[in-house]
Amino acid sequence: MIRSPVPRALLALLAAAAAPPPPAPAPPSPPSPGEIVGAAPAAAWRPVAPENLLVMALADGAEVAIELAPGFAPVHVANIRALARAGWFDGGTIERVQDNYVVQWAGADEKRPLPEGVAAHPPAEYERRLAGLALRPLASRDAYASIVGHSEGWPVASDGHAAWLAHCYGMVGVGRDMPPDTGSGAELYAVIGQAPRHLDRNIALVGRVVGGIEAMTALPRGTGDLGFYTDARQRTTIRRARIAADLPPAERPRYEIMRSDAPAFAAYLGARANRRDAFFVRPAGGVDLCNAPVPVRRQR
Amino acid sequence: MIRSPVPRALLALLAAAAAPPPPAPAPPSPPSPGEIVGAAPAAAWRPVAPENLLVMALADGAEVAIELAPGFAPVHVANIRALARAGWFDGGTIERVQDNYVVQWAGADEKRPLPEGVAAHPPAEYERRLAGLALRPLASRDAYASIVGHSEGWPVASDGHAAWLAHCYGMVGVGRDMPPDTGSGAELYAVIGQAPRHLDRNIALVGRVVGGIEAMTALPRGTGDLGFYTDARQRTTIRRARIAADLPPAERPRYEIMRSDAPAFAAYLGARANRRDAFFVRPAGGVDLCNAPVPVRRQR
Numbered sequence: 227m228i229r230s231p232v233p234r235a236l237l238a239l240l241a242a243a244a245a246p247p248p249p250a251p252a253p254p255s256p257p258s259p260g261e262i263v264g265a266a267p268a269a270a271w272r273p274v275a276p277e278n279l280l281v282m283a284l285a286d287g288a289e290v291a292i293e294l295a296p297g298f299a300p301v302h303v304a305n306i307r308a309l310a311r312a313g314w315f316d317g318g319t320i321e322r323v324q325d326n327y328v329v330q331w332a333g334a335d336e337k338r339p340l341p342e343g344v345a346a347h348p349p350a351e352y353e354r355r356l357a358g359l360a361l362r363p364l365a366s367r368d369a370y371a372s373i374v375g376h377s378e379g380w381p382v383a384s385d386g387h388a389a390w391l392a393h394c395y396g397m398v399g400v401g402r403d404m405p406p407d408t409g410s411g412a413e414l415y416a417v418i419g420q421a422p423r424h425l426d427r428n429i430a431l432v433g434r435v436v437g438g439i440e441a442m443t444a445l446p447r448g449t450g451d452l453g454f455y456t457d458a459r460q461r462t463t464i465r466r467a468r469i470a471a472d473l474p475p476a477e478r479p480r481y482e483i484m485r486s487d488a489p490a491f492a493a494y495l496g497a498r499a500n501r502r503d504a505f506f507v508r509p510a511g512g513v514d515l516c517n518a519p520v521p522v523r524r525q526r
Numbered sequence: 527m528i529r530s531p532v533p534r535a536l537l538a539l540l541a542a543a544a545a546p547p548p549p550a551p552a553p554p555s556p557p558s559p560g561e562i563v564g565a566a567p568a569a570a571w572r573p574v575a576p577e578n579l580l581v582m583a584l585a586d587g588a589e590v591a592i593e594l595a596p597g598f599a600p601v602h603v604a605n606i607r608a609l610a611r612a613g614w615f616d617g618g619t620i621e622r623v624q625d626n627y628v629v630q631w632a633g634a635d636e637k638r639p640l641p642e643g644v645a646a647h648p649p650a651e652y653e654r655r656l657a658g659l660a661l662r663p664l665a666s667r668d669a670y671a672s673i674v675g676h677s678e679g680w681p682v683a684s685d686g687h688a689a690w691l692a693h694c695y696g697m698v699g700v701g702r703d704m705p706p707d708t709g710s711g712a713e714l715y716a717v718i719g720q721a722p723r724h725l726d727r728n729i730a731l732v733g734r735v736v737g738g739i740e741a742m743t744a745l746p747r748g749t750g751d752l753g754f755y756t757d758a759r760q761r762t763t764i765r766r767a768r769i770a771a772d773l774p775p776a777e778r779p780r781y782e783i784m785r786s787d788a789p790a791f792a793a794y795l796g797a798r799a800n801r802r803d804a805f806f807v808r809p810a811g812g813v814d815l816c817n818a819p820v821p822v823r824r825q826r
Binding site: 323326350352366369396404419422426443499501504506514515517 | 623625626650652666667668669670694695696704706719720721722723724726727728739740743744745746747798799801804805806807808810811812813814815816817819
């Protein structure tokens with residue numbers, strides 16, 4: 227619905243043509259969140275460590291990059307690294323796309339024994355201690371937790387003692403069966419709709435899609451229960467999934483995440499909570515944790 | 527990540543095979559939100575009035591149905607009815623798909639004069655009086671408004687005096703240029719990601735997609751600014767858009783919306799806020815307004 231700031235350009239032209247004394251030029255519009263991100267200095271960004279970047283090449287040529295979060299789910303992340311190193315996901319498929327919920331994928335044959343070094347029954351890493359976490363709290367209210375905010379680029383919720391990753395758009399978790407410890411990492415999902423925050427602390431979140439999410443969100447929705455594809459030909463194949471550290475340096479995609487303690491991030495959050503750029507007539511006065519996506523940029 | 531309740535079935539089998547005295551059967555799992563919706567009686571539903579249902583047939587055969595909200599944006603809804611009746615959208619296209627944000631569509635030629643009866647500059651119908659609205663408040667906190675809840679199936683926010691529709695997933699609004707009153711209804715958008723609630727009261731919401739949203743959410747994302755398609759061939763054509771009341775009765779799709787004052791809706795919200803069905807280990811204790819999508823069903 228935002229088209230272009232033509233009317234303002236027109237106003238400037240009219241102002242320039244007016245008879246003297248010339249009207250004072252309109253004050254510049256406060257920057258939009260995107261303008262704040264674009265102007266952020268190098269110090270506002272941290273690189274994604276190659277050891278924490280899962281790179282999936284899909285059969286259609288698209289690439290999906292996921293930053294892993296060992297600070298929140300260390301055993302699951304170790305599993306996912308071991309699975310990727312063993313080629314577990316190569317030839318696997320996207321099995322399920324449920325609208326306004328999740329995309330889920332797995333290796334080619336779930337009945338294979340798990341590769342060596344992969345814990346079949348990792349602990350339920352649904353939360354960690356808040357202590358030791360540099361949390362930048364968000365002032366806005368939240369329906370799910372007494373404290374929400376960001377830590378090193380992650381959306382986090384807390385009750386003052388424990389802290390956990392929040393199921394925001396693009397977050398990646400580990401599929402599991404009914405018992406809480408059955409998810410090894412051999413099946414993963416990404417959130418593609420309104421944040422399903424009721425899953426927080428019910429399932430292990432292990433990371434976030436930082437690049438290429440459109441390759442998953444624009445897939446046809448499955449027509450079976452839970453969005454499973456009923457026709458195997460609808461499944462998108464995962465050609466290869468690797469940890470970036472294992473790729474030749476020239477082939478590693480390089481991403482940067484805006485630091486949660488950067489002044490530019492505070493400015494970004496402020497602008498998300500109160501848009502004052504030209505289109506907006508009424509600033510919101512707050513921002514939901516998941517409606518302030520942490521800025522990401524790719525280095526080319 | 528929810529696969530199937532096999533482990534519970536297995537437990538039941540084991541229980542049946544155990545030596546006497548037989549263990550008491552496990553108490554049944556509390557119903558899921560979906561089970562509550564499935565069991566809701568006829569009185570829990572209201573039909574969508576044919577005069578309030580915009581039916582769009584896409585060129586690929588898909589049908590998108592949108593319930594209009596004259597109680598919130600009467601002039602804009604009257605415009606949309608008049609536009610549909612004049613065939614405005616027929617041959618138009620989906621112009622823009624921005625990931626985690628909106629899908630936007632328009633008539634074939636925006637430079638045509640608007641059909642008779644269409645207000646070119648409707649008032650900024652961004653809010654209405656709370657008085658006169660049957661609002662079922664939600665107990666959970668909200669980042670954007672002091673009061674949120676549901677009214678006749680609509681997600682609503684309020685400050686105690688004014689009330690307005692909330693930008694939840696699937697809500698439909700009217701594209702506009704910079705001046706707040708320029709959106710006639712000739713360009714519409716639907717929300718396809720995390721609720722962009724900062725748009726509340728900045729743009730007129732006029733309805734909600736009640737059927738066929740997958741036909742829009744699974745479209746390729748545009749690669750231009752704001753998700754505009756840079757190649758016109760990527761645009762999906764709208765074959766025809768009509769008000770259901772103008773279709774022969776046999777061709778009218780019939781939808782029903784769960785009533786906001788129905789006991790089943792209260793039970794549904796309770797289950798969304800505190801999932802106690804078998805998969806969940808920790809109920810959330812709250813639910814975001816936009817994470818409790820109002821149940822819809824289609825009559826066949």
